[in-house]
Amino acid sequence: MKISAILLVGGRGTRLLPLTLQTPKPMLEVAGVPFTEHQIRKAAQAGISEIVLATSYKAELFEPYFGNGEIFGIKIKYAVESSALGTAGGIRHAAKLLDPCDLVVIFNGDVLGAHDLKKQIQFHQEHQADVSLYLTEVDDARAYGCVELESNNQVKSFLEKMDNPISNLINAGCYIFKSEVIQQIPVDQVVSVERQTFPELLKAGAQVFGYLDNSYWLDIGTPAALVKASADLIMGKVFSPATPKHEGEYLAAADSSIDTSARVEKGSYIAPNVIIESNCQITGSIIGRGAKIGADCKIIDSIIAPNTQISAGMIVNSNYLGF
Numbered sequence: 219m220k221i222s223a224i225l226l227v228g229g230r231g232t233r234l235l236p237l238t239l240q241t242p243k244p245m246l247e248v249a250g251v252p253f254t255e256h257q258i259r260k261a262a263q264a265g266i267s268e269i270v271l272a273t274s275y276k277a278e279l280f281e282p283y284f285g286n287g288e289i290f291g292i293k294i295k296y297a298v299e300s301s302a303l304g305t306a307g308g309i310r311h312a313a314k315l316l317d318p319c320d321l322v323v324i325f326n327g328d329v330l331g332a333h334d335l336k337k338q339i340q341f342h343q344e345h346q347a348d349v350s351l352y353l354t355e356v357d358d359a360r361a362y363g364c365v366e367l368e369s370n371n372q373v374k375s376f377l378e379k380m381d382n383p384i385s386n387l388i389n390a391g392c393y394i395f396k397s398e399v400i401q402q403i404p405v406d407q408v409v410s411v412e413r414q415t416f417p418e419l420l421k422a423g424a425q426v427f428g429y430l431d432n433s434y435w436l437d438i439g440t441p442a443a444l445v446k447a448s449a450d451l452i453m454g455k456v457f458s459p460a461t462p463k464h465e466g467e468y469l470a471a472a473d474s475s476i477d478t479s480a481r482v483e484k485g486s487y488i489a490p491n492v493i494i495e496s497n498c499q500i501t502g503s504i505i506g507r508g509a510k511i512g513a514d515c516k517i518i519d520s521i522i523a524p525n526t527q528i529s530a531g532m533i534v535n536s537n538y539l540g541f
């Protein structure tokens with residue numbers, strides 16, 4: 219059984235503006251590495267040997283970092299959509315680059331989930347599914363793809379972003395497709411997997427199953443979620459093989475300079491060449507490369523862009539400065 223993967227990283231990241239003006243969402247640093255690295259290492263760890271990055275917005279920024287994937291233990295290829303093809307259009311376009319395989323794991327490019335991918339693959343095979351969806355439960359399903367399940371875990375309906383959700387079960391953004399099911403998606407057309415492919419497959423009687431896993435899950439698509447994901451990874455609330463090794467509750471690059479009187483805590487990340495002056499308090503925040511934080515600042519649940527200077531005495535709370 220050969221299993222490959224496609225990572226959907228072509229979205230514009232509008233809810234993350236202005237952070238995504240120069241950097242596509244998946245290349246924003248989360249716990250010290252581009253978010254995509256967490257997903258690539260998760261795929262490699264699950265035994266996947268090849269992954270195609272389906273890119274569009276700022277496509278040229280991925281390959282210089284990830285190259286052919288050798289150092290990440292997985293073969294990486296790049297499928298560039300000159301204009302965005304939507305989620306299913308992107309999957310179909312990327313699938314052209316895959317070596318022949320039996321199953322394809324598709325990842326949304328912005329989900330930090332602790333679900334056990336190997337178990338989902340096993341579940342998919344046991345149910346002889348055409349498609350299986352990783353599902354999680356949330357309090358309010360309105361912002362997500364809402365799923366209704368039969369008692370045998372077969373998906374009964376899939377409704378993207380509805381005002382009155384029919385359940386608390388949502389599409390958590392990791393699908394397994396039989397290779398031949400991807401071939402049915404029209405080529406080089408704009409198609410949404412959530413609004414078109416899933417409902418159409420259900421209507422046609424395809425075997426679509428839901429794999430429920432309620433471990434840690436977060437869509438990092440807003441600034442508040444992104445900074446929380448970073449802090450949770452650094453504090454060990456969720457594990458990723460890509461989180462750099464560190465002691466204690468923060469992560470600081472070796473070539474950063476933190477005054478001994480400063481307090482850095484609650485999953486903060488201090489990038490290379492950052493200077494943090496005396497008596498600062500940095501809590502649950504991301505301080506970008508080359509930023510300088512003047513004395514007596516308090517930075518809480520915030521993101522400071524690379525090379526930004528914060529004057530002495532400032533209090534920054536749930537804010538995103540310098541982008």
Ligand code: GDD
Nearest residue numbers: 226227228229272302303304308326327328362363389437
């Ligand atoms: N290649 C490519 N081309 N990728 C795309 C495109 C495209 O045209 N459009 C979106 N993507 C990528 C995004 O970069 C992201 O990684 C993923 O597809 C999902 O897009 P989002 O814009 O983040 O969608 P969402 O968060 O509103 O909803 C999706 O995720 C939810 C879970 O977080 C849906 O799949 C929901 O059903 C799901 O519940």
Ligand code: MG
Nearest residue numbers: 328437438439
């Ligand atoms: Mg999203």
